[in-house]
Amino acid sequence: SQQGEEDPQALSIQEGENATMNCSYKTSINNLQWYRQNSGRGLVHLILIRSNEREKHSGRLRVTLDTSKKSSSLLITASRAADTASYFCATGVSGGYQKVTFGTGTKLQVIP
Amino acid sequence: DTGVSQNPRHKITKRGQNVTFRCDPISEHNRLYWYRQTLGQGPEFLTYFQNEAQLEKSRLLSDRFSAERPKGSFSTLEIQRTEQGDSAMYLCASSLQGQERNTIYFGEGSWLTVV
Numbered sequence: 001s002q003q004g005e006e007d008p009q010a011l012s013i014q015e016g017e018n019a020t021m022n023c024s025y026k027t028s029i030n031n032l033q034w035y036r037q038n039s040g041r042g043l044v045h046l047i048l049i050r051s052n053e054r055e056k057h058s059g060r061l062r063v064t065l066d067t068s069k070k071s072s073s074l075l076i077t078a079s080r081a082a083d084t085a086s087y088f089c090a091t092g093v094s095g096g097y098q099k100v101t102f103g104t105g106t107k108l109q110v111i112p
Numbered sequence: 113d114t115g116v117s118q119n120p121r122h123k124i125t126k127r128g129q130n131v132t133f134r135c136d137p138i139s140e141h142n143r144l145y146w147y148r149q150t151l152g153q154g155p156e157f158l159t160y161f162q163n164e165a166q167l168e169k170s171r172l173l174s175d176r177f178s179a180e181r182p183k184g185s186f187s188t189l190e191i192q193r194t195e196q197g198d199s200a201m202y203l204c205a206s207s208l209q210g211q212e213r214n215t216i217y218f219g220e221g222s223w224l225t226v227v
Binding site: 033035040041042043044045046088090098101102103104105 | 118145147152153154155156157201203205212215216217218219220221223
């Protein structure tokens with residue numbers, strides 16, 4: 001079963017605009033990770049935010065986490081055509097190992 | 113690091129045949145995971161190994177599926193008597209226990225088409 005749900009399911013923007021994707025989850029987590037997947041390819045890890053962190057930056061990426069609302073957002077600033085991909089949030093919970101459960105993804109299209 | 117390697121990348125097989133996928137994790141990563149992904153969905157957890165021990169199996173992993181990691185390095189995922197519903201991408205991932213970030217690294221996946 002899916003733990004996280006991304007919103008929107010699809011997003012189309014012009015190059016240079018910012019893209020915001022949201023993720024909601026159901027149970028308590030240790031951390032939340034965002035991944036990118038180009039069509040037909042494997043997943044690329046983008047950023048991890050721990051449950052005691054509220055915001056994290058990496059290059060053009062900004063991730064926020066609100067554990068009280070069980071939600072996270074991923075902001076991509078100054079988007080590029082190469083950012084076109086599906087983006088997944090994945091929640092990590094305690095269980096003796098890093099069990100990661102993925103949401104259904106947001107499909108982002110950046111129009112040149 | 114050479115990354116997580118999976119092969120074959122694509123496999124087309126007839127219903128009822130057996131298929132085997134191989135995964136070579138990042139060297140020294142002691143944790144290995146298999147996921148399955150169908151079109152339009154996120155990856156779904158199948159099974160997890162710590163070293164050679166298979167510590168968790170999803171209910172998605174029917175008795176036609178078997179995964180091994182005999183020496184705690186590479187892993188194989190075998191599907192017996194394939195069905196059309198097995199068509200999916202099978203993703204392997206690895207991580208290092210104790211690594212602070214607990215980041216899981218994925219391979220490029222193995223596409224299975226059952227005809």
